[in-house]
Amino acid sequence: MNEFAAQHPLLVVVLPKVVILLFVLLTALAYLTWFERKVVAHIQSRWGPYRVGPHGLLQPLADGVKFLFKEDVTPAGADKFAYFLAPFLAMSLAITSIAVIPFGPKGLTIFGQPTPTGITNLNIGLLILFAITSMGVYGVALAGWSSNSKYPLLGGLRSSAQMISYELALTMSVVGVILMAGTFNLSEIVNSQQGFHWGFVPRWNLIGSPMPQILGFFLFFTAAVAETNRAPFDLAEAESELVAGFHTEYASFKFAMFFMAEYASMITVSCLATILFFGGWLSPLPQTALFAWSHYIPAAAFGIAGLALIAHGVRYITVFGRIVLPVMGAALFGLGVLFGLPAVIEFVQGPFWFLLKVGIFLFIYVWVRGTLPRFRYDQLMNFGWKLLLPLSILNVVITSLAIVLTQP
Amino acid sequence: MMTPQIAVFLVLAAVTVAGAVSLILQRHPIHSALSLIVVMVALAGLYLLQGAEFVAAVQIIVYAGAIMVLFVFVIMLLNAGEEERTNVSRLARYVGVPLGIVFLVEVAYWIGRATAHLGSAPPEMVSTRDLSSLLFREYVFPFELTSFLILIALLGALVLARREDSD
Numbered sequence: 001m002n003e004f005a006a007q008h009p010l011l012v013v014v015l016p017k018v019v020i021l022l023f024v025l026l027t028a029l030a031y032l033t034w035f036e037r038k039v040v041a042h043i044q045s046r047w048g049p050y051r052v053g054p055h056g057l058l059q060p061l062a063d064g065v066k067f068l069f070k071e072d073v074t075p076a077g078a079d080k081f082a083y084f085l086a087p088f089l090a091m092s093l094a095i096t097s098i099a100v101i102p103f104g105p106k107g108l109t110i111f112g113q114p115t116p117t118g119i120t121n122l123n124i125g126l127l128i129l130f131a132i133t134s135m136g137v138y139g140v141a142l143a144g145w146s147s148n149s150k151y152p153l154l155g156g157l158r159s160s161a162q163m164i165s166y167e168l169a170l171t172m173s174v175v176g177v178i179l180m181a182g183t184f185n186l187s188e189i190v191n192s193q194q195g196f197h198w199g200f201v202p203r204w205n206l207i208g209s210p211m212p213q214i215l216g217f218f219l220f221f222t223a224a225v226a227e228t229n230r231a232p233f234d235l236a237e238a239e240s241e242l243v244a245g246f247h248t249e250y251a252s253f254k255f256a257m258f259f260m261a262e263y264a265s266m267i268t269v270s271c272l273a274t275i276l277f278f279g280g281w282l283s284p285l286p287q288t289a290l291f292a293w294s295h296y297i298p299a300a301a302f303g304i305a306g307l308a309l310i311a312h313g314v315r316y317i318t319v320f321g322r323i324v325l326p327v328m329g330a331a332l333f334g335l336g337v338l339f340g341l342p343a344v345i346e347f348v349q350g351p352f353w354f355l356l357k358v359g360i361f362l363f364i365y366v367w368v369r370g371t372l373p374r375f376r377y378d379q380l381m382n383f384g385w386k387l388l389l390p391l392s393i394l395n396v397v398i399t400s401l402a403i404v405l406t407q408p
Numbered sequence: 409m410m411t412p413q414i415a416v417f418l419v420l421a422a423v424t425v426a427g428a429v430s431l432i433l434q435r436h437p438i439h440s441a442l443s444l445i446v447v448m449v450a451l452a453g454l455y456l457l458q459g460a461e462f463v464a465a466v467q468i469i470v471y472a473g474a475i476m477v478l479f480v481f482v483i484m485l486l487n488a489g490e491e492e493r494t495n496v497s498r499l500a501r502y503v504g505v506p507l508g509i510v511f512l513v514e515v516a517y518w519i520g521r522a523t524a525h526l527g528s529a530p531p532e533m534v535s536t537r538d539l540s541s542l543l544f545r546e547y548v549f550p551f552e553l554t555s556f557l558i559l560i561a562l563l564g565a566l567v568l569a570r571r572e573d574s575d
Contacts, residue, residue, distance in 0.1 A: 079436070079438070081439070082438060082439075082442070085442075122461075123461060123535070123536070124461045124462060124465050124536065127462070127465035127466070127469070128465055130465075130469055131452075131465050131468035131469045131472075131473060133473075134468070134469050134472070134473025134474065134477075135468065135472060135473055137473070137477050138445070138477070138480070141477070141480055141481065141484060142438075142442075142480075144484070145438065145480075145484045146438075153484070156484070157481070157484060157485065160477065160480075160481060161481075164474070164477060164478075164481075167473075182537075184536060
């Protein structure tokens with residue numbers, strides 16, 4: 001098997017990784033919609049999805065089936081080619097960008113072939129991400145234009161103008177991080193954030209030296225929320241003004257693809273924020289003998305979550321829930337036990353912290369959506385051009401000054 | 409000898425040429441713009457094949473991601489319709505086409521002559537660091553000059569666009 005793997009690394013190593021990551025990503029996308037509906041519902045004192053499966057856990061599945069069986073209408077006078085191309089472009093670009101994200105420090109070894117955790121490790125990973133982001137405008141613009149309908153056209157124009165404007169601030173805001181790390185390689189950017197101030201405060205870029213990137217982070221996250229067309233910057237789909245914006249005329253699975261593209265971009269941006277400003281897969285606790293117990297945090301977290309789910313599940317209101325929830329709890333507990341085994345414990349550290357940080361960012365995304373009202377269009381443009389862009393340039397100047405002054 | 413590099417090159421070159429031909433033949437401006445985007449992305453692939461990873465990424469960010477977005481944007485805003493085909497004018501048929509062919513042959517000849525005795529060096533990855541130190545140390549004057557040129561063009565566009573307000 002090892003010889004076969006050495007001859008065909010593409011077939012044995014890369015392809016399975018792509019398939020597994022795609023499967024995980026699409027499942028995560030589906031459950032991100034469930035997560036968002038639940039969190040927003042609880043912010044607004046509602047229950048959210050509750051009927052389909054225990055706690056509405058089967059709702060994404062039901063939605064997916066519903067999208068598949070809806071009639072797929074093409075509006076009269078639509079530009080057929082562009083109308084079909086737009087959702088494919090949006091979705092494929094959004095999913096491609098996950099390929100350069102590193103999920104952990106150590107490479108895997110599959111059948112004797114070393115390979116990075118994540119699909120690939122590029123020297124220009126960050127630039128590739130920005131290249132993909134900059135292409136993302138076409139999905140929106142083409143969808144709006146090709147529908148041959150006035151609301152989509154206005155929505156498409158709005159959001160492409162918005163995406164072009166905020167892309168500048170987005171790119172400029174990470175220049176500080178690039179200057180400090182001295183590389184475009186995402187793995188190396190994470191590695192440059194190792195170490196601790198005074199032995200216990202992590203040297204993540206957010207509070208790194210020589211210049212803490214706090215301003216850079218806030219600029220990045222604001223611009224990123226706008227770039228992904230999410231609330232409070234979701235003017236592209238302002239229901240009260242534009243029906244649903246650029247995808248008004250889309251139905252069935254083509255609509256679902258725009259939906260999935262939006263959530264995939266959310267995940268990518270959260271990964272990027274984690275990598276650039278929050279130390280990626282690095283643990284927030286020092287790796288000294290005093291904190292040796294911190295390696296059991298993943299195991300403990302999964303174990304406790306599993307036990308809690310079992311305790312809650314046996315008292316659930318429906319019989320189905322009383323079966324499914326304890327089984328899920330047992331599975332989580334089993335994972336917790338697995339993560340405590342000596343063979344696995346080192347490997348899970350990186351991905352655990354990484355995914356935890358990404359999860360926190362996704363929660364903040366939903367939290368912001370549930371809390372802030374939508375901007376007015378002129379406010380949005382003024383905010384982007386007159387506040388975010390000058391501040392991000394200021395951040396670049398200050399950071400480069402700090403680097404030049406601290407270097408001997 | 410068909411190495412993977414040559415195979416990828418042939419595919420990308422075919423896509424580039426097909427995109428360029430489609431750019432001219434398409435009747436709708438948006439379709440022409442989309443063809444041009446295909447050309448830009450395929451060119452980025454060709455740069456990558458030569459080991460110029462930074463140039464490839466910048467090619468996509470600047471040309472496919474920024475300039476072409478503006479093209480598409482303007483076409484959408486003006487809602488430009490399909491172009492109408494007219495019969496080719498006599499001048500174009502009897503003078504333009506032969507001149508074009510002569511020009512094509514000439515360019516092909518000179519490129520062929522200039523590159524005939526070049527050895528095939530294996531592509532080497534050029535690091536962004538080397539590129540930037542070249543750009544900001546040795547060629548810093550032409551670099552700054554170019555940025556001034558672009559700035560002047562930008563200001564000129566601004567002045568032209570604002571002319572109506574002043575009266």
